[in-house]
Every structure is written in structure tokens, then in C-alpha cells.
Amino acid sequence: MMHSFGMFFMMRFGEDALRRITIPLTSLQFTQIRNRRRTLRLPFWIPNKNDKTLEFLDPETSKLYEEVLNYEKNGILPAWANSNVSPLICGNRLINDYKSRVWTPHSKRTGLLARKIGMLPQWLNDGTRVLCTLLEFPQNQVVSAVDPDSWYSSSLVGKRKAFGKYGPMWKITVGAVNANPLNFTSTYRAIFDRAGIPVKEHLGSFLVTEDAVLAAGTPLHVCHFSVGQHITATGKTIDWGFQGVVHRWGMKGQPGLSPTKSHRRVGSIGSTGDARVWPGKRLPGHMGYEWRLISGLEVLRINPLKQVMYIKGNVPGEVGDILLINDVHRDEKHEKHVRNPPFPTYFANKGEENISNDEKSGMYSEILLGIIAMKPARCSGWDIRACDMVRTAKEQITRPPRAISAARLPHTVLLLIFDYVGLKNLSACMRVCRHWWAVLQHQDSLVWESLARRILPKEAQHDPCLLSETISSMEKIRAFYFAWNPNDCSKNNYVRTNGFTVHRNPVAQSTDGIRGKIGVKSGIHAWEFIWEGPLGTVACIGMATKHAALHCQGYVALLGSDDQSWGWNLVDNQLIHNGAQISPYPRINNPPKYQMGERIRMVIDCEKHMIYFEKGSEFLGIAFSKLPPLKLFPAMCAVYGNTEVSMVYLGPPLLG
Known part of the structure; x- marks a missing residue:
């Protein structure tokens, strides 16, 4: 039976094909495919982005141009940017009518570009101290939207991602940070001239579904994300340059006493067998500057006035780097999967320009510790017998409660609060906040005096000689515990x-x-x-x-x-x-x-x-x-x- 199968295969595909499938395994050779090395510079065929353009403008036009640039830097946008009409893609009724769109678990929204501006501690309701990363979203706007067919036919990346396992996907390009157009080439400026938006310094692309496509020029707000949801941050890690094995791989190094000039060297890299260095050996080299993706970061707080978002945890890159921020897409039942976000994005109405940054407006997470200020009110006017100015109309200030960070309260308020805190909790307060430590480091403050009166026995307080060497109230409390x-x-x-x-x-x-x-x-x-x-x-x-x-x-x-x-x-x-x-x-x-x-x-x-x-x-x-x-x-x-x-x-x- 096997002989007849071989004759049929040889007659159908030829003798060479039969010989290739009958080669024994001992004669096969396997070659390792190594990954491509990191490139620190762009290929030569990519055009330059930065270029000092010489524009021969008359003084009046140059002055007007500088005024327009200053307006854009100060956040003054043209009339079309402040309108209530969404600048979505025209011509498609389904896309243009964004109010009729409904978010589904399979929808994928666009992302935003953020700048890492530092880290700041926050406190939860149970007193836990968490480190948050502050991300700023400066002047995010949609630059272009490419349909799957055009992207597939014009790009090698589109051939892999336009029609993937998630179905047909659009490519949305987002720009951030308005820049001076004179610093860029005409080819780069033409990208933004077609969209009718200012020149952006940074660009990033995202895959979105058809129901979440946005038109070129659509402004993107930090409220595109909501408090409590989880996001994904993608960016380049810190570029450490060429580093040794101790810093790059965490090796111990050589002994510190006997060897000479080899304390931080890698040591032997060979073996007693094959005379070569095996692929994958950890050696000195370039450290960092790699694309890294961190998923599942929780949004704890949003400041819409400053376009800043507080993220629980850390993100790749150093301060000032640009990151790609988008939603977390996992299994629908997963707790970190995005649910009911602003769809397709957040559009601020005209009356929502001054968004309040308090707990009730949804800008704070429920697990964050916050102190609500009292609601001020002025009801009556001036008395005619008390002064010359007369106010007949009653004035009522209706301001929503404002959330004040407990770490920024004045000394007088903190002293009154700490007066009701025990000694063990005061010790914890001094360890978690530098401002609280500065308030409590004064050993004769009202807090320590009140604690001394409650803790020390009356006989010890009234004895003039017993505690004569301990002057401050804090020292007396400490002496009592010892x-x-x-x-x-x-x-x-x-x-x-x-x-x-x-x-x-x-x-x-x-x-x-x-x-x-x-x-x-x-x-x-x-x-x-x-x-x-x-x-x-x-x-x-x-x-x-x-x-x-x-x-x-x-x-x-x-x-x-x-x-x-x-x-x-x-x-x-x-x-x-x-x-x-x-x-x-x-x-x-x-x-x-x-x-x-x-x-x-x-x-x-x-x-x-x-x-x-x-x-x-x-x-x-x-x-x-x-x-x-x-x-x-x-x-x-x-x-x-x-x-x-x-x-x-x-x-x-x-x-x-």
C-alpha cells in the first residue's frame, strides 16, 4: 500500500518532491532566526521632520503670524473648534450622527497622546499611600482617518492589521502639542494643512472600529477617559545608553577585594564544550529605549482644567516623554475591560467649559481620600446705618463643594485635626506625608501639648523636678513610654x-x-x-x-x-x-x-x-x-x- 502511495505521489508531484519529504531527520539542519537589533536612528528613506524654513514675510504679516501662534499656545481656538457641532466625517450618515451611536463590547475607540509630567502620592480612604503618575494631554486632535481598504493597499503595516482577527479596522492618526510650523518641512506641514489644524509636534496612530471613527480636526479631551476605568500605556523606556552587566542585567560582579580592575565585569563567557558564545548570552550593551506596553492601569483622578490625569502606578519612559494611551480590551467579563465610555469620544458643550474639579463631578475616584469644604453663602446686603454703600439685592453664592487634598491643608487646620488623632496614628502621618511631618516636627505644638495633657499623669505634670530635663511636650510623652x-x-x-x-x-x-x-x-x-x-x-x-x-x-x-x-x-x-x-x-x-x-x-x-x-x-x-x-x-x-x-x-x- 505504501509502495502504491509513493508511485502515485511521484506521478502527481514529481520525483524531487518525493525526495524532499523522505529526507531522514538526521540530515536536517536547523538555523536559529535571531531578532533584529534595535535601531536608534531612522532609515535613510524616511524624510526629515524638522527643518528651518525660511519664509520671506513682510513685517505686518510676520507680526500677525506671531499673534496667532500666541493665541494657539494660550488655548484660544477658532470658532469652529468651540462649536457644539461635532466635526465628524461628513458624507456618511451613520458616522456623522454621533448621538445615535451606541457603544458595544466589541467597539474600539481611538486613543490619546499624553506627556509624562511626574509622580505624586495620593491617599485612599483606608489611609493607604499610593504613587500616581501624572499624564498631561496637550492639544490632542485627530489628524487623519484612513479606511481599511486604503490602508491595506498603501501600507505594509496595513496589510497585517487592516483586516486582522478583530475584523476591518480604521487607522486614526492623532497629533499633540502645537508647534511652530517654521521648524518643520513643507512635506510634514502638508499633513496638517489637509486637516486644517495647527502643526503638531507628535503623532500617533490607533486602530478603531467603524462605529468609533472621528473626522480630521476633532479635538480630544482628557474626559475621553473616565475615572475608575483601566487604560493601557505604551511608550519607550528610559534610554540608559551603553551599560555593563551589573546595571543592565543585575549581575553580582566579581569579588571586591582580590581581583584587579574587574569588580563589575561579566567574567567568563565561554564553556568547556563548543568554542563559541551561545546566542542570548547576557553581555554589556545598550540598555533601555525599548517599546513597552503596560496594561490595566487604573485612573484615580482627572483634572479637566489642566488636562491632567492621575494614574495608579508607573508608566514607561522618563519625565517629558510622549505615551500612547488607550482603553483596555480584554474578555468582556474581565473586571478591567472598558465599559460604557464616552462614545465615540467626549464632546464638551458650550456650558461645560468650566468643569468643576470636585468629587461629585466624577473627576475623583470613590476610593480616594478627599476633604469637602463647607458651602459658603452670603445672603444679606449692607446696612444703611453702618456704611454709605447700600446693597438691596441679596447675593447668594452657590458653589459646589470643592475637594481639598488633605496634604495641602494649612497648619492651623491640620493642628485641629491632629488633636483628635492618637499617638500611633500621628506617627503614621509623619511617615506618609512631608507636609504633615513639617507640621508635627515642632515639638511644642498644640497637638503635642494636648496629647501630653491626656497621656501624662497629673502627678508627673505638676512635679517641677521630675521632668526638668525634658523640655518639650513630645520629649515628655516619649519619656513616659520609656x-x-x-x-x-x-x-x-x-x-x-x-x-x-x-x-x-x-x-x-x-x-x-x-x-x-x-x-x-x-x-x-x-x-x-x-x-x-x-x-x-x-x-x-x-x-x-x-x-x-x-x-x-x-x-x-x-x-x-x-x-x-x-x-x-x-x-x-x-x-x-x-x-x-x-x-x-x-x-x-x-x-x-x-x-x-x-x-x-x-x-x-x-x-x-x-x-x-x-x-x-x-x-x-x-x-x-x-x-x-x-x-x-x-x-x-x-x-x-x-x-x-x-x-x-x-x-x-x-x-x-
């Missing part, structure tokens, strides 16, 4: 109502300790101790971990009795750690004894892993060094009954 911990102490100690002083009950034959509320692991921190009452036989201050003991029987230097604590016994001036006396402190002959009521400052440097003490303004020397990288808490232990020890956190000390 004070003694009533839940982390011996049963024979209790914290007084002022929150800063610990009192030891008169219990015999025991040593009792207490730790602070917050431990430290990084930075430089200082505490001030005041011992009120007799010291007894053991009175230690120092640092301890959370595993150190706080109670034992007998009179023992509990702080420093194990490897979890470091203490200074004020009775005999000895440094104690791991149950052993290290050395006398201060390290001088006959150091003075501690006098009741003296203020001792303990400083811990977590970066250099050491502890030292100060008495008054005198530096006593380094007490402990080579501390382990653990979280340490300020601590004390005492044996004398009815003795009291106060501790105040001072924050970072003044070095030098």
Missing part, C-alpha cells in the same frame, strides 16, 4: 502614680529589681536616674535583657549576677557582670560615694556596643564594652525598704 514597666518587676516593687518612680516595700532578706518598658538594640540612648532614700548594702543600676532575674533571696547584687545583665553598684562603686566584680568605677583612686539625690545619666551606644555613665556634666569613663547585639532594657535592683528610684528617658545624648 519609663518603668509595672508588669515587669518584682512583687515587692510597685510604680507610683506618676509613672516614673518605683517604690520598694520594706521586705527583709530579699533583693528586688525592675526593668523599663522599651528595650533598645540600635542607636544611642540616654536615661537619667535619681535615687531618693538610703542605698542600703546593694543599689545597682544598669542594663539587662528580658531573661535577667528580678528577684532573689538575700542581699545580692542582682543586676550583674549572670551573663544577662550589667550593673554598677553605687554603694561600693564596683562594676558587676556574670557574678564577678570587674573593676572599680570610676577608674580613679578613692572614687567619691554616691550622694542621695544626685542625678546619674546612663548612656548606651548600641553601634559601638558600650555603656558609660555621667554625673552632672562629668564623664565617668566607659563602664562596659563589647556588649552582645541583644535588645537591652534599663534596670535597677535595691534592698533597702521604702527607697524610691526615678528614671527619665532623655533620648539621644548631645555628643561632643
